[in-house]
Amino acid sequence: MNMQKISTRNLNLHYGDVHALKNVNIDVAENQVTALIGPSGCGKSTFLKTLDRMNDLVSGVSITGDVFLDGLNIYGQYDIVELRKRVGMVFQKPNPFPMSIYDNIAYGPRIHGLKNRSQLDEIIEKSLRDAALWEEVKDRLKKSALGLSGGQQQRLCIARVLAVNPEVVLMDEPTSALDPISTMKIEDLIDELKEKYTIIIVTHNMQQAGRISDKTAFFLHGEIVESGETEAIFSTPRDKRTEDYITGRFG
Amino acid sequence: MISNKGRKLMERIIETIFLVCAALSILSVIVITIYVFAKGSPAIFKVGAANFLFGTVWQPEANQYGILPMIISSVLGTIGAVIIGVFIGLFTAIFLAELAPKKLAGIIRPAVELLAGIPSVVFGFFGLMVLVPIISEYFGGAGNSLLAVIIILSVMILPTVISMSETSIRAVPSTIKEGSLALGASHIQTIFKVILPAAKSGIMASIVLGTGRAIGETMAVILVSGNTALIPHAITDKVRTMTANIALEMGYANGLHQETLFATGVILFIFIMLLNITLNILLRRRDGEAA
Amino acid sequence: MTDPSARRRISDRILTGLAWFCAFITVAVLAWILIYMIIKGAGHINWAFLTNVYKPVRDLYGIYPMIISTLMIIAVTVVIATPIGICSAIYLVEYSKPGRLVNTIRFATETLAGIPSIIYGLFGLVFFVIALHLKYSILSGSLTLSIMVLPTVIRSTEEALKSVPASYREGSLALGATKLKTVSRVVLPSAIPGILTAVILSIGRIVGETAAVYLTAGYVPNVPSSIMRSGRTLSVHLYTLAKEGISFDQAYATATILVVIVAIINFIATRLARRLSRATTGG
Numbered sequence: 001m002n003m004q005k006i007s008t009r010n011l012n013l014h015y016g017d018v019h020a021l022k023n024v025n026i027d028v029a030e031n032q033v034t035a036l037i038g039p040s041g042c043g044k045s046t047f048l049k050t051l052d053r054m055n056d057l058v059s060g061v062s063i064t065g066d067v068f069l070d071g072l073n074i075y076g077q078y079d080i081v082e083l084r085k086r087v088g089m090v091f092q093k094p095n096p097f098p099m100s101i102y103d104n105i106a107y108g109p110r111i112h113g114l115k116n117r118s119q120l121d122e123i124i125e126k127s128l129r130d131a132a133l134w135e136e137v138k139d140r141l142k143k144s145a146l147g148l149s150g151g152q153q154q155r156l157c158i159a160r161v162l163a164v165n166p167e168v169v170l171m172d173e174p175t176s177a178l179d180p181i182s183t184m185k186i187e188d189l190i191d192e193l194k195e196k197y198t199i200i201i202v203t204h205n206m207q208q209a210g211r212i213s214d215k216t217a218f219f220l221h222g223e224i225v226e227s228g229e230t231e232a233i234f235s236t237p238r239d240k241r242t243e244d245y246i247t248g249r250f251g
Numbered sequence: 252m253i254s255n256k257g258r259k260l261m262e263r264i265i266e267t268i269f270l271v272c273a274a275l276s277i278l279s280v281i282v283i284t285i286y287v288f289a290k291g292s293p294a295i296f297k298v299g300a301a302n303f304l305f306g307t308v309w310q311p312e313a314n315q316y317g318i319l320p321m322i323i324s325s326v327l328g329t330i331g332a333v334i335i336g337v338f339i340g341l342f343t344a345i346f347l348a349e350l351a352p353k354k355l356a357g358i359i360r361p362a363v364e365l366l367a368g369i370p371s372v373v374f375g376f377f378g379l380m381v382l383v384p385i386i387s388e389y390f391g392g393a394g395n396s397l398l399a400v401i402i403i404l405s406v407m408i409l410p411t412v413i414s415m416s417e418t419s420i421r422a423v424p425s426t427i428k429e430g431s432l433a434l435g436a437s438h439i440q441t442i443f444k445v446i447l448p449a450a451k452s453g454i455m456a457s458i459v460l461g462t463g464r465a466i467g468e469t470m471a472v473i474l475v476s477g478n479t480a481l482i483p484h485a486i487t488d489k490v491r492t493m494t495a496n497i498a499l500e501m502g503y504a505n506g507l508h509q510e511t512l513f514a515t516g517v518i519l520f521i522f523i524m525l526l527n528i529t530l531n532i533l534l535r536r537r538d539g540e541a542a
Numbered sequence: 543m544t545d546p547s548a549r550r551r552i553s554d555r556i557l558t559g560l561a562w563f564c565a566f567i568t569v570a571v572l573a574w575i576l577i578y579m580i581i582k583g584a585g586h587i588n589w590a591f592l593t594n595v596y597k598p599v600r601d602l603y604g605i606y607p608m609i610i611s612t613l614m615i616i617a618v619t620v621v622i623a624t625p626i627g628i629c630s631a632i633y634l635v636e637y638s639k640p641g642r643l644v645n646t647i648r649f650a651t652e653t654l655a656g657i658p659s660i661i662y663g664l665f666g667l668v669f670f671v672i673a674l675h676l677k678y679s680i681l682s683g684s685l686t687l688s689i690m691v692l693p694t695v696i697r698s699t700e701e702a703l704k705s706v707p708a709s710y711r712e713g714s715l716a717l718g719a720t721k722l723k724t725v726s727r728v729v730l731p732s733a734i735p736g737i738l739t740a741v742i743l744s745i746g747r748i749v750g751e752t753a754a755v756y757l758t759a760g761y762v763p764n765v766p767s768s769i770m771r772s773g774r775t776l777s778v779h780l781y782t783l784a785k786e787g788i789s790f791d792q793a794y795a796t797a798t799i800l801v802v803i804v805a806i807i808n809f810i811a812t813r814l815a816r817r818l819s820r821a822t823t824g825g
Contacts (some may be wrong), residue, residue: 054433081547084435095426098449107444108434113546157430164434175310262722264639272629273638276650276696279689283657283665290668342564350561359569361812366572368804370750372777373797376784377575406571413568439554460656467658469753470777474784492658498753501667507584516664520657527656531649 004068005030005168005198006051011065013046013055013222022223024065028215033190033199035209035230038219039250044202047219052087053080061160064091069168069217088161092173094153096160101137104145108164122170123163130196131159132189139185151182162197169193169200173206178234180243188211190193210234218242287520291513298511304518309480310509311500318515319481324490325519327397327483328472329465332404336465337458339405340412347413348420349442367410373472383475386477395477400490403471408461415460419453419537420446452537461532466522469494493519525540573763576801583798585759586791596763603792605799611680611773615759616748618684619691624741627695632715632778634696635703636725655693662690663757671758672741673685678772687751696744700735739814746807749800752777775802 013021014065021043031156036044049055050067052075053095067074074083076077082118085108099103105124114120126143128134133155137148146154162167171190175183190199203209209216210230218239226233226242237243244250291369295303298316306317312396342361347356353509387394431441447454468490478499491499497512497519504512594604630647638644666686676682706729713726752775761771761782773781776796783793 004454054429057429057432081435081437084433089433091426091542093426095424095430097427097430107431107436111434111436111440111444112292112548158432160430258720262720264720267631269633269637270630272626273633273647276630276647276654276692279692282669283689284774286665286668287661313789322766337593339564339567342561343568346561346565350558351565353640358736361808362569362572363810365805365808366568368746368750368808369551369575370752370777370780370800370804371753372750372780372784373575373579373800373813376780376797377578379784381574381578382789395543409568409571432685437550437554439557440550441645463656463658467660469658469660470781474781494658497660497664498756501664501757513664513668513787516661520661523661524653527653530656531652 003069004028005136006200007068008050009066009068010104011047011050011067012063013043013050013153014062015058016060020222021050022221022225026224028198028200030198031194031196032214033194033201033212034198034215034217035213036202036219037204037206037209037245039245040204042219044219044220045172046222048089048172048200048202051168051170052084052089054089056080059089061104065185067076073138081112085164086166086169087168088164089170089172090154090157090161090174093177094150094157096148096153096156098144098146100142101145101148102141105160105163109158112164118185127163129157131155131191132185132192133159144193149182151185154178154182154186155189158186158193162193166197168200171199173202173204174206183208218245220245263362280292284520285393287513287516290510291359291515291517294507294510294514295517297507298514303511303514307482309496311504311511313374314507316507316511318493318496318511320480321491321493321496321515322518323482324397324400325466325492325494325522328400328404328476328490328492329462330442331397332402332408332465333458333462335401336405336408337412337460340409340461341454342408344413344416344441345422345447347447348417349438362416363410363413366406367375367414371471372406372474373470374403375471378471378475386487390487393477393487393489396487397483397490398478398486399475400472400492401486403475404465404468407468407471408464411464412457415452415457417453419450419457422453452533454531456530456537459533463523463526464528466526467494467519469498473498519536545557548636551740557558562760579797579801583794583796584772586795587798591792591795595765603789605776605796608614608774608776608779609794611759612749612775613767614680614773615687615755615775616678616745617682619687619748620744622684623688623695623744624692624737627692627721627740628699628737630692630696631699631703632725632730635700636729651693651696654689655697659690659751659753660757662686662754666754666758675704676770678758678760678762680759680766680769680773683755683775684769686754686758687748690751690754691747693739694744694747696777699733700736702740705736706732735814735817739811740790742807742811742814746804746811749775749803750777750792750805751775753782756781776803 002025008024011021012023024047036047038044044078050063055061061197063075067087072078096106098167102124106120109120109123127136128137133152136152145153148156175186187208193199213230215228216230216233218225218233220241226239233242234246237246281386302381303316303318305319306315307319308315308317347359351359382399382402386398426443427445427449431445473490473495475540476491476495478491478495479489480491483490493515497515502513553649591604593606596604596607597690634647645745655750666682670676670682671678707767710732711724716726755775761774761778762772763774766773776825777800780793780796780800783789783796
């Protein structure tokens with residue numbers, strides 16, 4: 001029913017000699033929140049970065065297998081700039097540019113050729129509203145983004161991604177550096193965003209995964225041990241390793 | 252007990268010695284400033300500040316002490332050098348920090364350091380033997396010129412601009428770079444629209460530092476500038492900078508003549524002080540941003 | 543959407559090309575200067591050139607006196623500036639508390655670093671040569687150069703001291719050693735490579751310095767019988783040869799020697815710096 005937005009087939013990744021991702025096969029449905037859980041260092045973030053080809057920046061990385069976005073292989077003849085417009089990323093630590101709030105959000109559209117001032121203004125307001133930040137910053141758009149609190153900065157980064165009108169939003173532990181209240185605000189935000197976007201979120205916080213995601217995949221040592229409906233994974237895991245992780249026996 | 256007190260006393264004495272040594276820097280600056288101003292200021296009043304600073308004729312034999320031609324030559328030479336030096340230097344810094352393959356960067360960086368260490372007389376001599384004849388051939392005239400000064404000075408400030416700019420560019424957190432790339436910007440777009448603006452303070456500091464070096468350079472300039480104390484009207488005209496003025500005539504000047512050379516030093520000193528203060532403000536801002 | 547994208551690709555390529563080009567120019571200029579000097583000068587360097595005295599009347603054009611003067615001025619400057627610089631750095635790193643005094647010292651050090659050599663020359667002339675009656679001499683030159691290289695020594699020593707891990711200091715103090723003993727027995731020895739780098743960098747600056755030396759040590763082309771006598775360093779000699787147009791052959795040879803000295807100094811300093819960073823990062 002839901003078309004598969006992103007699919008991977010036999011995805012393998014090596015950092016030099018280290019086999020970091022082993023035969024990862026997963027289908028991510030549109031307009032849903034998919035959570036990737038697992039202990040640290042098991043490949044979740046690495047996997048996430050293959051989806052917008054941010055691993056291309058790391059030297060010594062070799063990738064085999066396929067990643068499909070709406071059926072097209074992104075490692076084939078796919079324009080990277082186009083890819084990163086369609087697949088946006090929010091990082092673990094908020095990384096606003098040392099510019100004004102306005103310029104931060106306008107950066108994406110400007111890079112892709114938009115110069116018209118009034119169009120930019122519209123996009124900026126819409127993105128900030130979608131990121132639940134508009135009311136807090138609408139009177140100080142020209143002030144430096146670095147003056148915002150951690151939680152606000154992260155919502156700014158989300159707005160920045162939304163401004164380029166992506167279809168998929170990747171989030172790499174977006175709330176792990178934030179306080180509980182900011183975390184809650186962002187979790188509410190994610191819940192709203194899934195109506196328009198496909199969201200894949202890496203989190204080491206299982207309760208968070210349980211709260212906000214529709215589907216969950218459990219990563220261990222570079223492979224997906226189990227994936228499926230979040231409820232099912234958390235209440236009736238099929239694999240013993242999944243159960244051990246969820247009940248806190250390791251990780 | 253006694254040896255304990257003795258030890259404590261020793262410690263205090265030695266700590267004081269350390270303090271005194273550190274304070275010698277302050278003392279030196281104060282003494283240098285006082286002496287230069289003390290020796291140079293009287294001349295400015297004897298000749299008359301307006302006559303000195305805006306007089307266009309420098310002929311000590313005829314009691315004429317106008318240093319405007321020297322000021323203009325110094326300023327023009329410095330501005331020219333900074334424009335060329337910063338352009339080439341900044342792009343080289345970008346190359347080293349972001350674009351160069353590691354091995355190539357490993358060759359170029361030591362080359363830049365070596366360039367920094369070459370004595371100014373060697374630059375001047377090279378300018379005299381190679382640059383001046385080339386200018387003479389393509390532009391006419393003797394070759395000794397403002398143009399030669401500009402070119403030599405730009406080469407001399409390259410290492411300063413390159414090192415400091417490269418350091419500032421590297422200091423920009425990689426998360427900023429990743430954020431830009433993740434939004435679909437190309438590497439070059441990321442460099443020019445995000446990284447360089449973020450490294451702004453450090454880059455500007457390198458420019459100010461380079462400016463200071465250019466305006467203070469003496470020996471290299473003397474050998475290629477032609478040393479004519481007239482306001483230049485063309486880039487191929489012979490010029491004399493403030494620094495050259497001092498060095499050339501100090502050997503045989505006395506009385507008021509010598510005092511006016513010190514006065515030239517005072518003016519130069521003031522220029523440098525202003526640049527230094529600007530530099531300090533910029534550096535403080537850069538360190539503040541990195542925090 | 544392909545139009546801005548195509549435009550972007552073109553400007554990307556232009557800017558990248560520009561960066562490569564500028565880097566190329568930088569290296570090319572260096573290579574040009576070095577190769578030119580060495581080609582023109584190496585042929586005129588021979589044993590006679592290096593060991594003869596400089597007496598044109600007797601047809602002797604050796605640079606031996608200049609070499610001696612240069613070595614003397616280096617030695618005296620290093621002897622003066624190094625202890626003062628090290629002590630200053632120790633104060634700044636180990637003893638001082640953040641405050642106005644430290645800020646003033648730092649500001650002063652940075653100011654000293656920015657003063658052009660001609661001003662140092664003027665100062666040296668008025669203060670050391672005339673006021674202190676030291677006359678044109680190696681000593682006047684060295685005292686002046688000491689102030690010039692002080693910022694370099696302080697800065698490099700500071701970095702060396704700062705890179706000594708805090709754990710060393712804590713370990714020593716915890717064993718009951720006094721601060722002074724900690725600094726002298728534990729911190730300082732670890733900082734020696736950095737201090738050596740500072741000294742070597744200073745030597746590089748001293749060798750290359752002309753204007754300040756010219757006005758304080760003079761330019762008598764004889765072997766100075768003591769540090770109270772005037773002498774002519776290699777760089778001043780090159781300046782004189784070039785300015786008076788006496789002999790370009792000798793000038794090229796002198797320039798080559800200067801360049802080789804500087805290259806060696808640079809090489810040693812870089813090696814030391816690398817060893818220093820490897821030592822403290824536990825390589």
